[in-house]
Amino acid sequence: MEPRVSLITLGVADLSVSRAFYEQLGWQGQETEETVFFQAGAMVVVLWGRAKLAADAQLPDLELPGFRGVALAHNVRSEQEVDQIIAAAEQAGATVTRPAGPTFYGGYAAYFTDPDGHAWEIAYNPAFALDADGSITLPPGFGEP
Amino acid sequence: MEPRVSLITLGVADLSVSRAFYEQLGWQGQETEETVFFQAGAMVVVLWGRAKLAADAQLPDLELPGFRGVALAHNVRSEQEVDQIIAAAEQAGATVTRPAGPTFYGGYAAYFTDPDGHAWEIAYNPAFALDADGSITLPPGFGEP
Numbered sequence: 001m002e003p004r005v006s007l008i009t010l011g012v013a014d015l016s017v018s019r020a021f022y023e024q025l026g027w028q029g030q031e032t033e034e035t036v037f038f039q040a041g042a043m044v045v046v047l048w049g050r051a052k053l054a055a056d057a058q059l060p061d062l063e064l065p066g067f068r069g070v071a072l073a074h075n076v077r078s079e080q081e082v083d084q085i086i087a088a089a090e091q092a093g094a095t096v097t098r099p100a101g102p103t104f105y106g107g108y109a110a111y112f113t114d115p116d117g118h119a120w121e122i123a124y125n126p127a128f129a130l131d132a133d134g135s136i137t138l139p140p141g142f143g144e145p
Numbered sequence: 146m147e148p149r150v151s152l153i154t155l156g157v158a159d160l161s162v163s164r165a166f167y168e169q170l171g172w173q174g175q176e177t178e179e180t181v182f183f184q185a186g187a188m189v190v191v192l193w194g195r196a197k198l199a200a201d202a203q204l205p206d207l208e209l210p211g212f213r214g215v216a217l218a219h220n221v222r223s224e225q226e227v228d229q230i231i232a233a234a235e236q237a238g239a240t241v242t243r244p245a246g247p248t249f250y251g252g253y254a255a256y257f258t259d260p261d262g263h264a265w266e267i268a269y270n271p272a273f274a275l276d277a278d279g280s281i282t283l284p285p286g287f288g289e290p
Contacts, residue, residue: 001170001230004186004279006220006268008150011212025146030288037288041149042187042280044273050214057256057264058243059212067156067204068213069195069261075151085146098203111202116214119202123151128189134149135187143175143182 005043008072011050012116018047021115024092025085041134050116071111073121077130079108085122086110094120151188153217156195157261163192166260169237170230186279195261216256218266222275224253230267231255239265 012018019029019036022045029036029047036047054061076082082100089112090096097119100110109123128136157163164174164181167190174181174192181192199206221227227245234257235241242264245255254268273281 001172001219001233001267002279003172003183003190004219005153005188005190005217006273006275006279006281007218008153009216009218009266011214011216027146027148030283032288037283038148039283042276042278043150044281044283045148045150050212053214053216054212056243057212057216057266059256059258059264061212067195067199067202067206068215069156069198070213070215070263071154071156071198071202072150073152073154074146074149088146098201111204113204118215119204121152121154121202122146128151130151131187133187134147134151136151136189138175138182138184138189143177 007044007046009046009048009053010114010116010118011053012047013050014115015047015049017115021092021094022047025088068118071119071121073123075123075125075128075130075136077124079124082108082110082122082124086112089120089122149188152191153188154191154193154198155259155261155263156198157192158195159260160192160194162260166237166239167192170233213263216264216266218268220268220270220273220275220281222269224269227253227255227267227269231257234265234267 027038038045051061094112096112098111103109107125111121113119172183183190196206239257241257243256248254252270256266258264
């Protein structure tokens with residue numbers, strides 16, 4: 001199994017509400033068969049009805065009031081960009097669960113949840129440089145003893 | 146907010162168990178401060194204690210017996226590759242929730258959950274070609290009315 005992720009599918013309660021949320025943040029969805037696809041760099045983020053997604057995976061669907069055990073991170077190039085995106089997300093209806101501030105790793109970040117409770121961290125991490133195309137590459141020697 | 150995901154962090158119960166699972170599948174982890182990072186194409190997959198991740202996001206941590214509302218997909222180039230990866234995942238201790246078989250979109254796929262219940266789809270989708278480096282790009286005109 002090669003080390004890569006092709007798609008992340010987020011289960012949603014109302015496709016149009018969730019699509020509008022991400023489009024208000026500047027993403028451009030492409031919809032087919034009640035599924036919305038966003039090209040996201042070298043991969044694709046998908047919105048799909050959560051009951052359908054659970055059935056597709058043959059997993060029991062449950063209402064989840066809290067943390068899902070997964071966080072997506074969107075890294076940016078400055079603290080100011082964190083503040084700007086968090087302000088835009090709040091305007092789009094996100095819930096900011098952790099206000100922007102310094103992080104334990106020497107960066108600056110905030111978390112919000114989208115209309116379906118999916119957690120996003122918006123982070124400036126000076127140790128993780130972004131390439132021109134937004135790709136992220138672990139620094140040489142990172143994590144070595 | 147640019148359309149990209151920098152990191153996906155999976156909350157885990159036992160870091161060494163979860164790291165061993167992904168390494169048995171061929172991924173190479175880099176560990177620092179009780180966190181394991183896997184370079185995954187243009188992004189990074191991270192394993193971190195789920196209580197720590199919940200606290201970091203300032204979200205209530207809950208035991209989740211079923212579907213998390215999120216599925217990660219790993220697309221491959223043939224039906225045979227789906228079968229091979231599913232067999233390897235089972236050997237590594239995954240639970241296959243949906244056996245390999247034809248999909249509604251004309252492909253071939255299976256789902257498994259990792260030691261922490263995170264859902265992965267291994268899929269061959271002839272409509273979504275993979276680039277040489279494993280990147281996935283939506284076909285031109287995809288999702289247009």
